[in-house]
Amino acid sequence: MVNPLLNVLRRALLGALRARDWQRARSAPPPSDRQIRILLLHANGMGGTIRTVFNLAGHLARTHDVEVVSVVRNRENPFFPVPPGVRIRYLDDRVAGRKGFLSRLPALLVPRDEAAYKWFTLETEIKLIRYIRSRREGVLISTRPALNLLTALFAPPEVVTVGQEHLNLASHQRPVRRQIVRRYGRLDALVTLTETDLAAYDAALLARPRVLTRMPNAVTRLNGGISPLTGKxxxxxxxxxxxxxxxxxxxxxxxxxxxxxxxxxxxxxxxxxxxxxxxxxxxxxxxxxxxxxxxxxxxxxxxxxxxxxxxxxxxxxxxxxxxxxxxxxxxxxxxxxxxxxxxxxxxxxxxxxxxxxxxxxxxxxxxxxxxxxxxxxxxxxxxxxxxxGYDMEIIGKRWEDLIASLVQPR
CATH class of the missing domain: 3.40.50.2000 (Glycogen Phosphorylase B;)
Incomplete structure (x- = not known):
C-alpha cells in the first residue's frame, strides 16, 4: 500500500502547487534575464558537463548575474577553475559527511533508474525543491534528467526554465524516458546537443516546450599550442x-x-x-x-x-x-x-x-x-x-539570443 499512497500524496502536492502557481502567475512580473542560475549535480567534480557549464557560465557572466548551483558538494574545492564573475552555491554539503535523519532516506521523486539517483537522498531532494521554489525571477538552466524533471515540476511561473540534454534521449533508461516524455513539455525550452537527438525528442514528447532546439556546447580553450604531429x-x-x-x-x-x-x-x-x-x-x-x-x-x-x-x-x-x-x-x-x-x-x-x-x-x-x-x-x-566553428563567441551568442527570446512576454 505504500506506493499507491505515495502516488496519491504526490498528485495532491502537485495539484496544490499548480493551483498556487496559477495564482502567482496572475500577478507575476514580466520575465527577466538579469539573473541566470545553472543547476549542476556536483560542480566540484571533473566531468565534461561541468567543464562546459563553467565555460557557458563565464560567458554569460559578462552581462548577467550568474550563479552555478551545485546540488551536492562532494569535495572541498572545484576541480575546474571557476570563471570570473561566476559564483557557486552548494545545497547539500557533504564534505564532512552526510548528517541528519533525512540524509539516510532515499529520494522520492528522482527516478530510481536515473544515473544520478545514487547522489540523492530525501534531504537532497527537499533542499533542491526548496531552492527551485524560492526563485522569484530570472532564468533557471538545468543540466540532466533528474534536475530537468524537478525543475519542470516545481519551478514557479516567474522563472524561465531551460532544460539541457548532455547525452541523448535513447541513453536513458525506459522509466526515465517515460517521465521525460510526460513532463519536459512544462519547460520553457529544451536544448539538445545534436540534430539526431533533437529529432528524437521532437518525435517522442507528448507536449513540446515553447522552444525545442539544438545548441552544441562550445569548445573549451585549452593550454598548449597546436600539435606538430611528430610524436609517435x-x-x-x-x-x-x-x-x-x-x-x-x-x-x-x-x-x-x-x-x-x-x-x-x-x-x-x-x-x-x-x-x-x-x-x-x-x-x-x-x-x-x-x-x-x-x-x-x-x-x-x-x-x-x-x-x-x-x-x-x-x-x-x-x-x-x-x-x-x-x-x-x-x-x-x-x-x-x-x-x-x-x-x-x-x-x-x-x-x-x-x-x-x-x-x-x-x-x-x-x-x-x-x-x-x-x-x-x-x-x-x-x-x-x-x-x-564551436568557439564560445559563436555559441555564446546563440545562447544570448535564446535567452532573450524566452524572456519575451509568454
Missing part, C-alpha cells in the same frame, strides 16, 4: 567507464601494436574500470604500449604532444573532447557511436569515422593515420577549422 603517440581522454569503450580501444591496439610497435596509446582519465583495463593491457601484452595515465592536470598540453586522438565510446552526447582535440590540431579516429561523432567529424576531411564496435576497422583507421603522413596533416589542418 595517440591519446584519448575520458572517464574509465564502460560507456567510454576503453576495453574496445585496447583490443584495437593489439592490431596497431603488431604493425607499429613504436607507437603508444595514452589513456587519460580515472574511474572504476581502471583495474580491469590494466588487467586487459597485461593480458594482451601491451604493457608500455597502452598506458593508463590517470587524470590529466593539463589536457591541452597533453594533447599538443600527441599526433592523433581516438574516441572509442559506446555512447556520447556531443563529445566535447573531440572538439578540444581538433582545436589542438589532432586528426580524429572515432567510432560512429550514438550520438555526436558523425555530426562533428566529416569522414575523410577532419577525421575518420568507423562503424560502432568494429574493433578491426578502428585499428585499420588508426594505422592509416599513422602510415599516411600527408593525410594526417590534412585531417589536422581541417580539424582546427572545424573546432573554430
Amino acid at each position: 603517440t595517440a591519446i584519448t581522454v575520458g572517464r574509465l567507464t564502460h560507456a567510454k569503450g576503453h576495453d574496445l580501444l585496447i583490443r584495437a591496439w593489439v592490431h596497431v601494436a603488431a604493425r607499429h610497435p613504436d607507437w603508444t596509446m595514452r589513456i587519460f582519465g580515472s574511474g572504476r574500470k581502471r583495474d580491469k583495463l590494466r588487467a586487459a593491457i597485461d593480458e594482451h601484452g601491451l604493457a608500455g604500449k597502452v598506458v593508463l595515465e590517470g587524470a590529466a592536470t593539463d589536457v591541452g598540453a597533453e594533447m599538443a604532444k600527441a599526433s592523433m586522438f581516438v574516441l572509442s565510446s559506446r555512447l556520447e552526447g556531443l563529445p566535447m573532447v573531440l572538439l578540444e582535440a581538433m582545436s589542438k590540431g589532432l586528426p580524429i579516429v572515432s567510432f560512429d557511436c550514438p550520438t555526436g561523432p558523425a555530426e562533428l567529424i566529416t569522414n575523410g576531411h577532419d577525421g575518420l569515422v568507423v562503424d560502432m564496435g568494429d574493433v578491426e576497422a578502428l585499428a585499420d583507421a588508426i594505422c592509416t593515420v599513422i602510415e599516411d603522413q600527408s593525410l594526417r596533416h590534412t585531417l589536422a589542418s581541417h580539424a582546427v577549422k572545424t573546432a573554430a
Whole structure:
C-alpha cells in the first residue's frame, strides 16, 4: 500500500502547487534575464558537463548575474577553475559527511533508474525543491534528467526554465524516458546537443516546450599550442567507464601494436574500470604500449604532444573532447557511436569515422593515420577549422539570443 499512497500524496502536492502557481502567475512580473542560475549535480567534480557549464557560465557572466548551483558538494574545492564573475552555491554539503535523519532516506521523486539517483537522498531532494521554489525571477538552466524533471515540476511561473540534454534521449533508461516524455513539455525550452537527438525528442514528447532546439556546447580553450604531429603517440581522454569503450580501444591496439610497435596509446582519465583495463593491457601484452595515465592536470598540453586522438565510446552526447582535440590540431579516429561523432567529424576531411564496435576497422583507421603522413596533416589542418566553428563567441551568442527570446512576454 505504500506506493499507491505515495502516488496519491504526490498528485495532491502537485495539484496544490499548480493551483498556487496559477495564482502567482496572475500577478507575476514580466520575465527577466538579469539573473541566470545553472543547476549542476556536483560542480566540484571533473566531468565534461561541468567543464562546459563553467565555460557557458563565464560567458554569460559578462552581462548577467550568474550563479552555478551545485546540488551536492562532494569535495572541498572545484576541480575546474571557476570563471570570473561566476559564483557557486552548494545545497547539500557533504564534505564532512552526510548528517541528519533525512540524509539516510532515499529520494522520492528522482527516478530510481536515473544515473544520478545514487547522489540523492530525501534531504537532497527537499533542499533542491526548496531552492527551485524560492526563485522569484530570472532564468533557471538545468543540466540532466533528474534536475530537468524537478525543475519542470516545481519551478514557479516567474522563472524561465531551460532544460539541457548532455547525452541523448535513447541513453536513458525506459522509466526515465517515460517521465521525460510526460513532463519536459512544462519547460520553457529544451536544448539538445545534436540534430539526431533533437529529432528524437521532437518525435517522442507528448507536449513540446515553447522552444525545442539544438545548441552544441562550445569548445573549451585549452593550454598548449597546436600539435606538430611528430610524436609517435595517440591519446584519448575520458572517464574509465564502460560507456567510454576503453576495453574496445585496447583490443584495437593489439592490431596497431603488431604493425607499429613504436607507437603508444595514452589513456587519460580515472574511474572504476581502471583495474580491469590494466588487467586487459597485461593480458594482451601491451604493457608500455597502452598506458593508463590517470587524470590529466593539463589536457591541452597533453594533447599538443600527441599526433592523433581516438574516441572509442559506446555512447556520447556531443563529445566535447573531440572538439578540444581538433582545436589542438589532432586528426580524429572515432567510432560512429550514438550520438555526436558523425555530426562533428566529416569522414575523410577532419577525421575518420568507423562503424560502432568494429574493433578491426578502428585499428585499420588508426594505422592509416599513422602510415599516411600527408593525410594526417590534412585531417589536422581541417580539424582546427572545424573546432573554430564551436568557439564560445559563436555559441555564446546563440545562447544570448535564446535567452532573450524566452524572456519575451509568454
